[in-house]
Every structure is written in structure tokens, then in C-alpha cells.
Amino acid sequence: MQTLLNIVITFVLMFWPIMLMMSPMMFDAPGSQNDKGNIAILMLVLCYPIFLFVLLWLFGGRYFGVSGLKFAFISAVVIAIAFSVFGYFGIAFNLYKGISNTSYSVADNKVYFNGKPIKDADSQSFRALDDKQNNFVASDYALDKHYLYCNGKIVEGATA
Numbered sequence: 001m002q003t004l005l006n007i008v009i010t011f012v013l014m015f016w017p018i019m020l021m022m023s024p025m026m027f028d029a030p031g032s033q034n035d036k037g038n039i040a041i042l043m044l045v046l047c048y049p050i051f052l053f054v055l056l057w058l059f060g061g062r063y064f065g066v067s068g069l070k071f072a073f074i075s076a077v078v079i080a081i082a083f084s085v086f087g088y089f090g091i092a093f094n095l096y097k098g099i100s101n102t103s104y105s106v107a108d109n110k111v112y113f114n115g116k117p118i119k120d121a122d123s124q125s126f127r128a129l130d131d132k133q134n135n136f137v138a139s140d141y142a143l144d145k146h147y148l149y150c151n152g153k154i155v156e157g158a159t160a
Helices: 002-013 015-027 036-046 048-058 068-086 088-097
Strands: 104-107 110-113 141-143 148-150
Touching: 002 015, 002 048, 015 036, 015 068, 036 068, 036 088, 048 068, 068 088
Parallel strands: none
Antiparallel strands: 104 110, 141 148
């Protein structure tokens, strides 16, 4: 019975690397990086090895003779490294702070573009430009009382 359980768990775990490598496709739709529910579901689903091994440990099972709790810890470390490499912790942290990951945003008296702060931008007068008639969107242009910005960079020679 233990051998069969080890085989089943191994097959279930074989899908995790595939899911991890395909997970960036969840952010293909516009605005999907700014959806807290989308990020939470992604991170919870990718943590299934931890839940699997904790469940195994709770029922007193072992995976190839090693405690499920030990494998849960190893899984947690591997998943944390993967989340760091793929930038999922940064995306989640930005959303928690109210910072947009895909356009301009102002939070804590700082201006951000794609989740990264813009130096020297004035948060009090900052506004994104949106002109539907000329087909440019807010994520392209913005201005404050000093500068005009295009994609988060100051447009040299232009004044606000």
C-alpha cells in the first residue's frame, strides 16, 4: 500500500513544474496583474505540494520513508524560491500596498509605473493622461507640474 501511495503522490507532483512554467500565462489578459483574486488563486494552487505533504503527515503517512512534514518544509522552500524568481511576491506586495503592476499609480505620496517608483515625480500634481479620441491610453503618458512622462520615463525637452 505504501508503494502505491508513493507512486500516486509522485504522479501528482509531476504536474507542479508544468503548472509553474505555465503560470505566467495567467497574466496575459489586460489588468490581470492587478487582480488580487487572480494572484491569490495562482499562489494557492501552486502551493498544492505543501498541502499534499501536510495532509500525508496528518494521516501518519511517509513519502519514500521520510516524514510528510519534512517534505512539506522542503516544498515550502522550493515554492518560495520559485515565487521570488517569477516575481509573484513582488506583484502581491504591490497590490497589498495599492500599487498598480501595469500602469501609473500613486501610493504613499510616491508615483509608480508598473510597480516601480518614478524618481522626482510630484505625487500631488501627478495625473495619467487618457485620450480615447487619439487612441493613447493612461498607461502611456502622464504628467506632473514639472515633467511629461512616457512609459514611466521623463520626456526630454518637453514641459508639463
